[in-house]
Amino acid sequence: xxxxxxQRLALLVPTLLGLSVLLFLWVxxxxxxxxxxxxxxRATPEAVERINSLYGFDKPLLEQYLTWIGQLLQGNFGTxxxxxxxxxxxFLDRFPATIELTLLALVFAVGIGIPLGYVAARHQGKxxxxxTVVASLLGVTVPVFFLAFLLKFLFAVQLGWFPSAGRQSPxxxxxxxxxxxxxxxxxTGEWDAAWDALLHLVLPAIALGSIPLAIIARITRASVIEVxxxxxxxxxxxxxxxxxxLRRRVVIxxxxxxxxxxxxxxxxxxxxxxxxxxTVFAFNGIGSFLAAAVFNLDYAVLQGFILFIAVVYALVxxxxxxxxxxxxxxxxxx
Amino acid sequence: MRTVLxxxxxxxxxxxxxxxCVASDRxxxxxxxxxxxxxxxxxxxxxxxxxxxxxxxxxxANDGESFRVARQIFEGLVGTEPGTADPAPxxxxxxxxxxxxxxxxxxxxxGVTFHDGTPFDAEAVCFNFERWNNFTGVLQSESLSxxxxxxxxxxxxxxxxxxxxxxxxxxCEASDELTAVITLASPLPEFISAxxxxxFSMQSPTALEEYGADDVGGDEAAPVLPEYATxxxxxxxxxxxxxxxxGQEVVLTANPDYxxxxxxxxxxxxxxxxxxxxxxxxxxAGDIDGYDxxxxxxxxxxEEAGFQIVNREPFNVLYLAxxxxxxxxxxxxxxxxxxxxxxxxxxxxxxxxxxxxxATNFVPPSVAGWSEDVATYEYDPDRARQLLSxxxxxxxxxxxxxxxxxxxxxxxxxxxxxxxxxxxLQEVGITVNPVPEPWSPEYLDRIQGTADHGLHxxxxxxxxxxxxxxxxxxxxxxxxxxxxxxxxxxxxxxxxRYQTSVEDQTAAYEAANEAIMERLPxxxxxxxxxxxxxxxxxxxxxxxxxQDEVYNVITIED
Numbered sequence: 001x002x003x004x005x006x007q008r009l010a011l012l013v014p015t016l017l018g019l020s021v022l023l024f025l026w027v028x029x030x031x032x033x034x035x036x037x038x039x040x041x042r043a044t045p046e047a048v049e050r051i052n053s054l055y056g057f058d059k060p061l062l063e064q065y066l067t068w069i070g071q072l073l074q075g076n077f078g079t080x081x082x083x084x085x086x087x088x089x090x091f092l093d094r095f096p097a098t099i100e101l102t103l104l105a106l107v108f109a110v111g112i113g114i115p116l117g118y119v120a121a122r123h124q125g126k127x128x129x130x131x132t133v134v135a136s137l138l139g140v141t142v143p144v145f146f147l148a149f150l151l152k153f154l155f156a157v158q159l160g161w162f163p164s165a166g167r168q169s170p171x172x173x174x175x176x177x178x179x180x181x182x183x184x185x186x187x188t189g190e191w192d193a194a195w196d197a198l199l200h201l202v203l204p205a206i207a208l209g210s211i212p213l214a215i216i217a218r219i220t221r222a223s224v225i226e227v228x229x230x231x232x233x234x235x236x237x238x239x240x241x242x243x244x245x246l247r248r249r250v251v252i253x254x255x256x257x258x259x260x261x262x263x264x265x266x267x268x269x270x271x272x273x274x275x276x277x278x279t280v281f282a283f284n285g286i287g288s289f290l291a292a293a294v295f296n297l298d299y300a301v302l303q304g305f306i307l308f309i310a311v312v313y314a315l316v317x318x319x320x321x322x323x324x325x326x327x328x329x330x331x332x333x334x
Numbered sequence: 335m336r337t338v339l340x341x342x343x344x345x346x347x348x349x350x351x352x353x354x355c356v357a358s359d360r361x362x363x364x365x366x367x368x369x370x371x372x373x374x375x376x377x378x379x380x381x382x383x384x385x386x387x388x389x390x391x392x393x394x395a396n397d398g399e400s401f402r403v404a405r406q407i408f409e410g411l412v413g414t415e416p417g418t419a420d421p422a423p424x425x426x427x428x429x430x431x432x433x434x435x436x437x438x439x440x441x442x443x444x445g446v447t448f449h450d451g452t453p454f455d456a457e458a459v460c461f462n463f464e465r466w467n468n469f470t471g472v473l474q475s476e477s478l479s480x481x482x483x484x485x486x487x488x489x490x491x492x493x494x495x496x497x498x499x500x501x502x503x504x505x506c507e508a509s510d511e512l513t514a515v516i517t518l519a520s521p522l523p524e525f526i527s528a529x530x531x532x533x534f535s536m537q538s539p540t541a542l543e544e545y546g547a548d549d550v551g552g553d554e555a556a557p558v559l560p561e562y563a564t565x566x567x568x569x570x571x572x573x574x575x576x577x578x579x580x581g582q583e584v585v586l587t588a589n590p591d592y593x594x595x596x597x598x599x600x601x602x603x604x605x606x607x608x609x610x611x612x613x614x615x616x617x618x619a620g621d622i623d624g625y626d627x628x629x630x631x632x633x634x635x636x637e638e639a640g641f642q643i644v645n646r647e648p649f650n651v652l653y654l655a656x657x658x659x660x661x662x663x664x665x666x667x668x669x670x671x672x673x674x675x676x677x678x679x680x681x682x683x684x685x686x687x688x689x690x691x692x693a694t695n696f697v698p699p700s701v702a703g704w705s706e707d708v709a710t711y712e713y714d715p716d717r718a719r720q721l722l723s724x725x726x727x728x729x730x731x732x733x734x735x736x737x738x739x740x741x742x743x744x745x746x747x748x749x750x751x752x753x754x755x756x757x758x759l760q761e762v763g764i765t766v767n768p769v770p771e772p773w774s775p776e777y778l779d780r781i782q783g784t785a786d787h788g789l790h791x792x793x794x795x796x797x798x799x800x801x802x803x804x805x806x807x808x809x810x811x812x813x814x815x816x817x818x819x820x821x822x823x824x825x826x827x828x829x830x831r832y833q834t835s836v837e838d839q840t841a842a843y844e845a846a847n848e849a850i851m852e853r854l855p856x857x858x859x860x861x862x863x864x865x866x867x868x869x870x871x872x873x874x875x876x877x878x879x880x881q882d883e884v885y886n887v888i889t890i891e892d
Contacts, residue, residue: 047476054554079556083386084477085580086556093580149611156619164619165612170380170583170603282607282616284581292385292608 001325008318012311019310020072020303024065027302030294055081055299068303078300082293087304091286095308096179097167098285101278102270104201105209110263113213117220117259118252124225132217139214144273148207148280155203162203163196165282172196200283208277212266219262223255230254256327264320268313376892377600379872379885382607382616382625386580389478391547391563392532393466396480398881399604401532402626403584405884406602407449408535408569411440411459412526414882419649419700419799421526425454425536425570426514435521435834442512446593448538449574456508461539463506463516465548475554481533481797485524521832523839524800530882531798541568572886573602582606597886617641617867623890624868624875630687630746633865642868645689647879648698648861650744651804652686652793654755655856659785659817662727669854671721672789673711675762676755678859680713685750686862693858695847696805700879703801703830703843708851718762731765733788735780740773744793744862751791751859781815790815798880801843802831809850816855823849 035051052058056067071078077087120132156164167181168174174193176184182201185194227233228251236250237243274287282288286305293301383402389395392404413424423429426440446454466482467490473479474492483489488500502522507515518525528534537547545562552558567575572594573586586602605622607613613625614632618639628636628643637643656672658664678692695704722728736752745751749770756766769787771777781790792815796803802810810827812819826849830842868875871891876883 050476079552083388083580084552084557084559152615152619156621157615160619164621165607165616166605166621167582170585170605170622171378176579279609280612282605282609282612284579284606288608289581 001322005318005322008321012314015314016307016310020069020307021065023303023306024068025061027297027299028061030297057299072307077304080293080298080301082296082298082301087300090289090301091305091308093179094284094286094289097181097283098271098274098278098287100180100182101201101204101208101274101283101285102267104205105270106212106263106266108205108209109212109216109266113216114220114259116213117217117222118224118255120217120221121224121228129221132221136214136217139210140218142210143276144207144211145276145280147210148204148277151203151207152280163200167197167200167284168193169196169200200281204277204281204283207280208270208273211273212263212269215266215269216259216262220255220259223258224251227251227255253327257324260320260323260327264317267316271309271313376890377598378603379599379601379888379890380603380605380622380624381885382613382622383584383604384606384608384610384613384627386606387578387584389559389563390565390567390575390578390584391537391559392535392567393482393537394473394478394550394559394563395533398626401881402883403586403604404532404535404567404569405571405882406573406586407567407571407575408532408537409571410529410532410535411442412529414530414799414878414880416876417647417878419527419647419796419878419880420702421530421799424530429526431526431834433834435523435832436518438516438518438525439509440514440516442514443593444512446570447591448541448570449568449589450538450541452538452540452568454536454570455511456514457511458536458539459514460506460508461542462534462536463503465542466534467501467503469548472550472552472554472557473548475557477554478550478557481528481531485522485528485531485534521834523831523833524798524802527799528797530880535569538568541566572596572884592886595886598889599885602885614867617869620869623872624866626864626866627743628865628867630865632867633688636867640870642870642872644866644868644875644877645863646866646877646881647700648691648863649700649879650793650795650861651693651696651698651858652744652751652791652860652862653693653696653856653858655781655790655792655815656854657785657787657790657815657817658855659814660732660788662725662730662732663788664818665725665727666854667721667725668727668730670711671718671725671762672759672764673854673857674714674721675718675764676758676857676859677713678857681751681754681758682860685747685754686860687746687865689863689865691861691863693860694851696808696850696856696858697801697843697847698796698861698879701796701799701801701804702836702840703805703847705844705847707844708848709854710851711854711857715758715762722763729763729765731767732759733769734759734766735769735771735777735787735790737773737777737791738770742793743795743864744860745791746862748791755789755791755859783814785814785817796880801846802827805843805846805850806831809855818853818855820853823853 035048056064079086080090083090116132120129123129152164155162163169172193174185174190175188177187178184181197182194185191185197233246233250236246274285275291278285278287279291290305383399385399387395387400387403388397389400390403392400392408395401395404409425411424411426412421414420415422425443425446427443428441430439440459442456442459448454466479469479469489474489474494474497476483483497486501486503488497490499492498502518502520504517504519509515542562545566546560547562549560550557564578572589572592574589576585576587578584583606584604588596588600607616610627610629614636616622617625633643654676656663656669662668682690682692694708694710697704722730734752734756737748740748756768759766771780780787781792794804794807806827809823811824826846830839830846833839833842866875866877873889873891874887876887
């Protein structure tokens with residue numbers, strides 16, 4: 001197990017290095033430059049030149065890249081040209097918000113997706129199954145931002161059940177020791193603040209979790225159907241294993257392997273979906289900050305944030321691989 | 335699995351039920367606001383910001399969001415007449431300017447104290463001026479002390495030659511407790527107007543020193559703001575700083591010792607909502623009381639839904655420029671033909687926000703020097719055709735440059751403006767060759783850096799009541815944008831700038847505006863109005879062309 005983890009961590013190095021090259025080039029291929037984005041109309045060529053030389057954007061690409069990598073290795077992720085705050089600080093300030101949001105979205109997606117897929121598989125070919133299949137197809141195809149707008153329009157603007165934007169109501173006075181607002185409210189005993197923060201999470205989490213929910217439901221359904229008709233299930237049944245026990249011990253366990261993999265992959269989808277969802281809900285996490293960085297061609301933030309996200313994604317998938325051992329005893333040996 | 339299923343279902347149902355309970359609670363006391371939801375309560379005013387302030391120390395800021403917050407916390411020597419851009423007394427009750435325009439004597443308001451209890455007096459005034467003039471090193475970077483550099487022109491000393499001792503400001507003397515005398519090295523006609531900028535707010539000398547206001551760390555590429563500029567801004571205004579959660583909100587509370595009227599609003603919250611649609615929906619949901627920069631497309635919808643739209647007097651101009659480096663456009667008859675061909679009224683009605691004024695000058699009417707007597711070029715396609723054939727180019731073909739995928743305050747939808755103008759030109763027989771380009775850097779580089787463009791769309795939003803800030807920027811010297819060299823016009827504008835009496839200066843600027851429209855380097859099209867939107871219960875928002883809007887005059891009705 002330890003060897004597996006170490007192996008995977010070692011693999012992360014070339015992956016990140018390759019990603020850093022791609023990222024660096026992609027960011028610079030964006031039209032325009034940070035100088036003109038910063039200075040606006042009537043910027044004199046001298047001012048543009050000054051900004052470019054200030055941040056080293058006038059140097060050869062290779063030199064810029066090596067400087068950046070050199071700084072990264074020293075733990076220096078650069079400074080946002082837009083806010084003048086170190087990239088790492090911006091990231092750490094906002095990451096708790098995005099973790100809160102993605103966790104809730106994941107709970108929503110897994111909590112509903114797996115049971116839904118399972119029930120559909122048990123009723124394969126019947127109305128319930130068809131409904132689930134169509135609904136999940138719809139779920140996968142509806143764009144996140146559209147769903148976000150729709151949810152907001154319906155539940156915030158029209159019905160007023162949930163707040164439309166932000167992480168906490170402007171009129172709420174609350175202390176935030178950890179940056180996880182719901183947790184903060186629970187820790188400090190400010191119940192109203194915790195509840196208020198949770199309400200702010202509901203709509204964005206549903207919007208963000210919808211696509212993963214649909215995917216998880218589909219995979220669960222397919223996987224359960226496949227396992228149900230597998231030889232070993234037939235054998236087990238023939239040997240007299242009672243259905244509830246058979247389902248619990250054999251079907252679900254075996255069906256969960258591909259589902260676990262899928263859940264790990266969804267984390268990437270959730271983090272990228274956060275860019276749109278957080279922007280729509282003015283949710284102050286890494287996603288909305290990343291979106292602002294795109295518009296302002298904030299190179300350091302784009303490069304730094306996407307690298308962080310890649311690391312998080314890789315680690316989550318590593319964790320999923322490790323969890324196989326828990327689901328499948330055959331993989332525990334190594 | 336059954337148990338798991340059952341538990342999940344149970345949890346989901348109870349969560350929904352709980353939510354419903356709370357929702358109904360909120361509805362019960364949420365009141366009659368347009369969308370339901372929670373408002374700010376009777377003494378809290380919640381105004382959505384489009385981004386964080388860059389700095390809470392206004393001396394280190396030049397953006398609208400920083401200034402919006404600074405206007406509540408700080409006051410300068412000079413303010414503006416409500417609803418106009420004209421300078422008016424604020425912390426200075428009056429001022430006298432010497433004959434030569436070099437000495438300004440300010441009589442200060444009595445009995446004013448800063449939020450930290452430090453008295454506001456002539457010493458404090460001089461402390462602030464000396465502070466700005468003695469900025470050194472990284473403090474001199476444009477991203478920090480932009481306005482002092484721009485208005486004053488330099489610092490006491492600097493490593494950059496063009497800034498070293500080149501400023502107009504010479505000295506400040508506290509001749510008695512309530513009289514501050516500022517001496518300039520050479521005249522600076524826009525001095526008084528410029529002092530109404532939040533960048534020149536009076537700040538508490540005690541707090542500036544205590545919280546190391548000038549201890550900016552880092553380097554020019556990445557200045558690190560000191561504690562003062564992030565957590566301790568201290569002014570004389572009606573609101574005091576309470577907190578700033580980056581990316582989320584700025585909170586202010588009433589200053590109990592304010593010298594003026596405190597008003598009903600005791601707490602101001604600026605939540606950050608970057609997306610324009612999200613701002614609109616937050617208003618509709620009742621989560622905020624108002625927001626700025628309402629999109630033209632949202633104005634009608636919001637009004638119909640019962641929200642208030644408040645327009646600022648425009649302080650900008652959108653124009654169609656005609657590059658005289660293009661041989662055909664060097665002929666004034668061709669330029670007149672183009673001016674007569676453009677139907678400005680239709681353009682404004684079709685593509686610009688409601689309330690937009692048709693422009694006749696290159697300055698908006700609220701700026702001194704705007705002239706009623708400029709040559710106007712009525713919409714007259716026949717006249718245009720006639721002028722073109724007189725000029726010997728009945729079938730003119732010309733490049734028309736316009737920016738894409740950008741929205742400027744004076745031009746929300748450049749593509750639409752282009753379509754409308756191009757159709758008018760084609761109507762009179764001009765063949766338009768469209769040259770769309772991304773705003774930055776391609777479009778701006780081409781217009782301002784090269785002579786390779788024909789007609790183009792551009793505009794400008796002013797900072798304070800200064801005519802030179804408009805026509806001086808456009809026509810003060812020869813430039814790639816306009817492609818002409820007219821020393822007579824350049825010196826007319828330059829001379830107007832240095833008139834010491836306001837009357838003479840206004841007359842000189844009026845003459846300059848008339849000369850410009852006679853020469854017709856371009857066609858001023860419109861002064862689009864910026865709109866704000868509010869809940870119906872918000873009364874008395876002090877809309878100002880230069881955004882001098884302080885919230886102590888706002889009331890919230892039941």
